[in-house]
Amino acid sequence: MDVPNIWTSGVPGEQRSKVKEPRVLRLSDLLAQKAFGMELVVPGVGDPEVTGAHTSEIHEPARWFEPGNVMLTTGMRLLSDAHPAAPARELVAGLRRAKIAALLFGVGVYYERIPPALVDACTESEVPLVSVAQEVPFQQIENFVNRSAPAPDSYGLKRIMWLTNDLLDSISTEEPIRSLIARLATACRGTAVLYGASGEIIESTGEGPTNLIFSAISSQPARYDRVSIGRWEVMYRSMVLRGRGYHLAIATRQGAMLDDLGDVLLETTQRMLGAINGISHLDISRQRHDNAQMLTSLQDGIGVSRELRYWELLKPFGFKGFEPVRAVVATTLNDAALLPARVDALIDSAERLGLPMLFAENGKTPEVPAGFHAVMPQIRATDQWLAANTGDLVVGLSETSSALSYIPELFADADLAAAIARRRLAAGSGSGQGCMVKMEDADPASWLLARLKSPTDRKRLNGFVQPLRHDKELVETVQGYLAMDQDIARVAAWLYVHPNTVRYRIKKAGEMLGGSLNEAGIISNLYLAYHDEIGRLRILHAQPA
Numbered sequence: 001m002d003v004p005n006i007w008t009s010g011v012p013g014e015q016r017s018k019v020k021e022p023r024v025l026r027l028s029d030l031l032a033q034k035a036f037g038m039e040l041v042v043p044g045v046g047d048p049e050v051t052g053a054h055t056s057e058i059h060e061p062a063r064w065f066e067p068g069n070v071m072l073t074t075g076m077r078l079l080s081d082a083h084p085a086a087p088a089r090e091l092v093a094g095l096r097r098a099k100i101a102a103l104l105f106g107v108g109v110y111y112e113r114i115p116p117a118l119v120d121a122c123t124e125s126e127v128p129l130v131s132v133a134q135e136v137p138f139q140q141i142e143n144f145v146n147r148s149a150p151a152p153d154s155y156g157l158k159r160i161m162w163l164t165n166d167l168l169d170s171i172s173t174e175e176p177i178r179s180l181i182a183r184l185a186t187a188c189r190g191t192a193v194l195y196g197a198s199g200e201i202i203e204s205t206g207e208g209p210t211n212l213i214f215s216a217i218s219s220q221p222a223r224y225d226r227v228s229i230g231r232w233e234v235m236y237r238s239m240v241l242r243g244r245g246y247h248l249a250i251a252t253r254q255g256a257m258l259d260d261l262g263d264v265l266l267e268t269t270q271r272m273l274g275a276i277n278g279i280s281h282l283d284i285s286r287q288r289h290d291n292a293q294m295l296t297s298l299q300d301g302i303g304v305s306r307e308l309r310y311w312e313l314l315k316p317f318g319f320k321g322f323e324p325v326r327a328v329v330a331t332t333l334n335d336a337a338l339l340p341a342r343v344d345a346l347i348d349s350a351e352r353l354g355l356p357m358l359f360a361e362n363g364k365t366p367e368v369p370a371g372f373h374a375v376m377p378q379i380r381a382t383d384q385w386l387a388a389n390t391g392d393l394v395v396g397l398s399e400t401s402s403a404l405s406y407i408p409e410l411f412a413d414a415d416l417a418a419a420i421a422r423r424r425l426a427a428g429s430g431s432g433q434g435c436m437v438k439m440e441d442a443d444p445a446s447w448l449l450a451r452l453k454s455p456t457d458r459k460r461l462n463g464f465v466q467p468l469r470h471d472k473e474l475v476e477t478v479q480g481y482l483a484m485d486q487d488i489a490r491v492a493a494w495l496y497v498h499p500n501t502v503r504y505r506i507k508k509a510g511e512m513l514g515g516s517l518n519e520a521g522i523i524s525n526l527y528l529a530y531h532d533e534i535g536r537l538r539i540l541h542a543q544p545a
Helices: 027-031 085-097 116-125 138-148 152-172 176-188 210-218 255-300 304-317 340-353 380-389 404-427 444-450 455-464 472-483 488-495 499-512 520-529 531-540
Strands: 038-042 052-055 069-073 102-106 129-132 191-196 201-205 226-229 232-241 244-252 325-332 358-362 371-377 393-397 435-438
Touching: 027 038, 027 138, 038 116, 052 138, 069 138, 085 116, 102 116, 102 138, 116 129, 176 191, 176 201, 176 244, 176 255, 191 210, 210 226, 210 232, 210 244, 232 255, 244 255, 255 304, 255 358, 255 371, 255 404, 304 404, 325 404, 340 358, 340 371, 340 380, 371 380, 371 404, 380 393, 393 404, 404 435, 404 444, 404 531, 444 520, 444 531, 455 520, 472 488, 472 499, 472 520, 472 531, 488 499, 520 531
Parallel strands: 052 069, 069 102, 102 129, 393 435
Antiparallel strands: 038 129, 191 201, 191 244, 226 232, 232 244, 325 371, 325 393, 358 371
16 A cells, blocks of 8 residues: 655745655644554544554564554454453553554454453543454555554564564463464464474464465475465465474565564564473473472382372372372383483373373482382273384283282382283283283283292292203103193104104103103292293294193
8 A cells, every 4th residue: 555645734835845845744644544454443532643654463562662643453452351440451551551543453353343341441531443444454554554654663663672572462362373473463454384304283373374484485496485376465484493403484465464463473473482481391391390209209118197298299290189090010011212302202192192190210320220100090091002102112010909009019019010021021922022911811820930030939949840841852852841831742743753753752751850841840930940941932822721
């Protein structure tokens, strides 16, 4: 839109061409511009002078205005309050103290008409209130006012400051990234969108063609940061925050706005995203520290008398009082490190499933294998999380209990279950790359053997089968006999020998061990001594363990 020239009257004609001093711009002059689709809703007092115009959606905007300025708004800051009367009065009171010329409200964006609470507040305070048609971009009004008002260069600097502070104000909201992108869209009079590295939309506001925008910017060489899509002009920035790539784009049908402010908006927003990300990281770090501290307290042991208090302390972490919980002990395969990205993925997955969890890494010393300890309730999400995240880990799960004073015993059970899982993995009877064992599913032989940590105990167990060690055929026959449920015919078929040969070997083995393989005691001792080998043979012959 061409801005009309408003010249002083009463200057002699022969001097008027030489002296072109702009006269004072008043609210009536602004309302007279029919192209702006303005309607005076609350007249206020007199015909105030207009010295500048600026769009703002921030909290307490009046501190950024000078006397005679007009404020343009779409009412976004009133949306978050179920009762807008109080924030409307607060806004108008601040604008009156700042001696603004008028409040201009753009209808059709967030509100189809000006909220009655805002009309009432302006009426009470005698602050002029003007409605602006939906199809009129605020930038046209700003350009008209600021070119007609004195000191445009000074205003340009102030405008950048206003925009920057408008974006800064988003950090204090409950959803800072969403608020920031919404304010960015308002500032550019169009669309703002934040993409992930692969094009997924993280936040977006406006009616721009977001899919076409990403297709266009992803096909451009890195040195370009501006593209055209039909009537839309697009500027974008690519960035990396904490190791993850993002693309930030603004799109508008007003190319001149991008010329003037595109770089400022993108640069400021990029810095704001970095600040929000940093604040979020600090908050997450604090939450994880508190989470690990709570887990450590429970692992150290609490008295029964303190259980009720600790259930209350667990509520902020998402736990429900006296809900049965499990202890989880997990280690990586082959002493691999548990990388920070893997930890983030484990915790993020639990959050997405709505699974409360106390979580702490271990493996900080050479004596402790890399992995983690956790406490989680036994709910449906627990099984989903375990199935999705532990395929490359060795995992032991305790039985469930609703007694927090029993947590140390639960971790002892989980440690034992993890030891059983490691034995099964070493014996080749684990499924996939990792292995998970629930303590309630472990048979007595498994948990008894998992408790054998002393070399002396292992030596005693192996000593029972010491008489057989020099006869490989005899050992192989005995192991197959136990793995195949003492079925002579199956053992003979497996060894490609006559069944009588199997009977002879079994009888001989019993005699060497001082008894018979028909005795329960001999059988149980052999089962313990050859437990891992029996497990491997059962897997080989598809027999249930």
